Amino acid sequence: xxxxxxxxxxxxxxxxxxxxxxxxxxxxxxxxxxxxxxxxxxxxxxxxxxxxxxxxxxxxxxxxxxxxxxxxxxxxxxxxxxxxxxxxxxxxxxxxxxxxxxxxxxxxxxxxxxxxxxxxxxxxxxxxxxxxxxxxxxxxxxxxxxxxxxxxxxxxxxxxxxxxxxxxxxxxxxxxxxxxxxxxxxxxxxxxxxxxxxxxxxxxxxxxxxxxxxxxxxxxxxxxxxxxxxxxxxxxxxxxxxxxxxxxxxxxxxxxxxxxxxxxxxxxxxxxxxxxxxxxxxxxxxxxxxxxxxxxxxxxxxxxxxxxxxxxxxxxxxxxxxxxxxxxxxxxxxxxxxxxxxxxxxxxxxxxxxxxxxxxxxxxxxxxxxxxxxxxxxxxxxxxxxxxxxxxxxxxxxxxxxxxxxxxxxxxxxxxxxxxxxxxxxxxxxxxxxxxxxxxxxxxxxxxxxxxxxxxxxxxxxxxxxxxxxxxxxxxxxxxxxxxxxxxxxxxxxxxxxxxxxxxxxxxxxxxxxxxxxxxxxxxxxx
Numbered sequence: 001x002x003x004x005x006x007x008x009x010x011x012x013x014x015x016x017x018x019x020x021x022x023x024x025x026x027x028x029x030x031x032x033x034x035x036x037x038x039x040x041x042x043x044x045x046x047x048x049x050x051x052x053x054x055x056x057x058x059x060x061x062x063x064x065x066x067x068x069x070x071x072x073x074x075x076x077x078x079x080x081x082x083x084x085x086x087x088x089x090x091x092x093x094x095x096x097x098x099x100x101x102x103x104x105x106x107x108x109x110x111x112x113x114x115x116x117x118x119x120x121x122x123x124x125x126x127x128x129x130x131x132x133x134x135x136x137x138x139x140x141x142x143x144x145x146x147x148x149x150x151x152x153x154x155x156x157x158x159x160x161x162x163x164x165x166x167x168x169x170x171x172x173x174x175x176x177x178x179x180x181x182x183x184x185x186x187x188x189x190x191x192x193x194x195x196x197x198x199x200x201x202x203x204x205x206x207x208x209x210x211x212x213x214x215x216x217x218x219x220x221x222x223x224x225x226x227x228x229x230x231x232x233x234x235x236x237x238x239x240x241x242x243x244x245x246x247x248x249x250x251x252x253x254x255x256x257x258x259x260x261x262x263x264x265x266x267x268x269x270x271x272x273x274x275x276x277x278x279x280x281x282x283x284x285x286x287x288x289x290x291x292x293x294x295x296x297x298x299x300x301x302x303x304x305x306x307x308x309x310x311x312x313x314x315x316x317x318x319x320x321x322x323x324x325x326x327x328x329x330x331x332x333x334x335x336x337x338x339x340x341x342x343x344x345x346x347x348x349x350x351x352x353x354x355x356x357x358x359x360x361x362x363x364x365x366x367x368x369x370x371x372x373x374x375x376x377x378x379x380x381x382x383x384x385x386x387x388x389x390x391x392x393x394x395x396x397x398x399x400x401x402x403x404x405x406x407x408x409x410x411x412x413x414x415x416x417x418x419x420x421x422x423x424x425x426x427x428x429x430x431x432x433x434x435x436x437x438x439x440x441x442x443x444x445x446x447x448x449x450x451x452x453x454x455x456x457x458x459x460x461x462x463x464x465x466x467x468x469x470x471x472x473x474x475x476x477x478x479x480x481x482x483x484x485x486x487x488x489x490x491x492x493x494x495x496x497x498x499x500x501x502x503x504x505x506x507x508x509x510x511x512x513x514x515x516x517x518x519x520x521x522x523x524x525x526x527x
Contacts, residue, residue: 001065004040006077008056012044013307019058027072035061043196044308050301052308055196087178091118095525096253099124099242101229101266103213104158105507106258106498106514111216112182113518119525120220121256124244126228126263127155129213130206137162141426144401146341149228152350153262153342153473156225157209159499160507162340164332164353165200167192169508179511186211189355197312201355205507229259229266232273232494239493254521258498258514261476262342264384266500276481276490277380280502283329283474284390285367285446286434286467287337287349288409289423294464295333295362298457310334310357313364315456317449324368324441326449329474331364333357336424337468339402346391347404349425349468361424365471366450368442383477394437394470398430405432409465413447421466429468437469476502486520495521 008026010018020037023029041057059081062068072078098114098121100107111121126149127133133155136147148154152162167180180192183200186208192198200208217223224244231243232255241249259266271277292310293303299311310333317326330350334357340350351363375382376389398405406429408419415435423429435443454461479502481489488494497503497517504510 002059002061002081003065003068004057004059004079004081006057008058009053010056012052012054012305014054019056023058023060027068029062033063035063039194041196042194046299046311049299052300052305084177087116089116089522090526092522092525093118095119097122097251098254098256098521099250099252100256100258102158102258102260102498102500103156103209103223104258104260104498104500105160105511106500106504106517107158107256108209108212108216108514109179109182109511110256110258110497110514110518111221112212113515114522115216115219115221117518117522119522120222122222122250123216123224124227124229125156125223125225127151128225130156130161130210133161134206140341140402141339144403144427146344146402148342148344149226151342152338152340153260156213157206158260158510159262159340159473160510161206161209162202162338162350162352163205163507164330164335164351165202165205165355166330166506167198167200167508169506169512171509171512173512175512175515176508179508179515182212183208186215199355199357201357202352203354229257229269231269232275232491234273234491237490237492239491252493254493254495254524256495256497256514256517256521257480258500258510260498260500262473263500264343264381264388267381267384267478270480271380274490275488275494278479278481279372279375279380279383279477280479281369281371282383282477283327283367283369284387284438284442285326285365285471286438286469287351287363287471288366289337289361289363289466289468290460290462291464292334292360292362294459294462298459310362312362313457315453315460317452319445319448322441322445324445326366326368326445326452328453329365329367329471331362333362334359335363336361337363339404339426340473341391341402343388343391345395346388347394347398347402347470348391348473349404349471350473359424363424365474366446366467367471367474368445368449370439370442374439374441380478387472387477390437390439390470391472397432397437401427403428403430404468405430405434405437406466406468407432407434408463409450409461409467410463412467413450413461419463423466423468425468429466434467434469475505476500478502485524486517
């Protein structure tokens with residue numbers, strides 16, 4: 001048995017050995033009573049800046065653990081550590097063919113979980129492998145030449161391959177530790193296992209994705225790039241085969257569909273097949289970019305604090321009327337704003353950062369919630385058309401060539417033009433009135449929200465900040481409806497998974513959903 005001790009405090013930069021002294025002091029223990037100690041979680045507490053603290057959780061063993069737990073039974077910071085049994089899954093000797101569509105977190109972790117059961121899936125990815133995809137994306141950012149099948153949204157690793165690489169989630173799931181362990185096993189930094197806000201970075205995530213895929217292939221999975229799902233063949237309400245690239249046909253006993261949130265042609269094909277889908281709420285807005293030193297000063301009280309990561313933030317505002325909210329999303333400390341288009345004639349902004357988060361800029365989406373009643377027309381794809389309309393307006397406002405419309409933050413608030421601005425966005429920014437590339441209710445709520453954010457973070461509103469747009473791919477605009485068994489409610493054998501299916505909202509939650517769906521597939525084969 002071992003014991004978890006929470007809320008041990010040390011200063012940034014102090015050696016971890018001080019945790020031992022802090023534990024002995026806090027609980028009045030002699031040194032000989034503490035046998036082992038291991039740091040299991042560490043997070044920054046900046047509530048009393050400039051006095052910044054690291055709040056730590058440790059796992060330790062003591063000479064008299066039963067007596068210690070009895071003595072401190074009423075203390076919320078003391079508990080017995082849970083016993084973590086190694087993952088042991090039954091082996092499935094025979095199963096119908098499994099096809100997985102998409103190599104984002106949901107698809108890859110579904111494949112990894114199935115491999116643990118002894119099931120080697122065929123994995124279809126419409127885009128290209130990481131090295132080829134990276135070259136395609138760099139060409140787009142440099143020259144504005146978009147490849148509709150290999151871009152920020154499509155290709156090995158999914159949209160998360162070009163992101164900040166956050167691994168936080170509000171989902172409570174016993175598999176979170178397992179996911180982090182696999183990411184470390186495939187080359188992620190070991191500190192992912194102890195960080196309160198684990199972050200891998202786009203550069204390290206690309207390496208992990210390739211290593212994971214290579215292990216799946218070595219184990220017997222058939223990984224196919226430039227392999228696009230273009231049709232489903234159905235008999236008696238059951239999917240029996242899939243069509244790839246409009247020509248090849250593959251038999252399926254289970255189809256795990258993890259297409260990502262931008263697979264609009266896949267959504268259309270599913271709608272034409274009669275698969276039950278529904279429009280779902282998401283959020284749209286702009287991306288704001290500040291000097292990182294300014295965010296550090298606001299959050300830490302110092303522009304360049306030692307022994308601390310670049311500061312992040314999370315802000316939200318609820319409008320007094322209309323039921324709208326404005327909030328920050330996908331905040332990237334030390335990151336860059338990037339072009340995330342996947343469709344000709346539309347501009348999409350997003351943010352990403354490397355593991356070191358060493359850019360001089362901090363950026364975040366500032367978005368407003370939208371609901372199906374806001375979408376033009378009706379039907380499951382109405383949200384897609386809503387996104388497309390505003391992406392096209394942004395493209396036209398900035399003069400084409402995938403430049404982004406941009407505006408100084410103060411100009412946006414004061415409804416004027418002309419202040420200087422800077423942005424890391426490539427292929428470039430054209431100064432525009434951003435109110436013309438968003439619905440009026442989004443613009444109004446954003447303006448109210450930004451002023452509210454400045455009251456919470458003094459200095460947030462500044463002429464040193466730039467806005468670019470549009471931020472339209474916050475999450476899927478569609479949900480592919482599934483039942484408790486994770487299968488489509490009207491097409492048996494189809495297992496929607498991950499963010500693109502409407503069941504996740506980030507790398508970690510998508511990976512967890514992929515595992516959940518893989519377990520459901522295995523359970524069916526075991527029956």
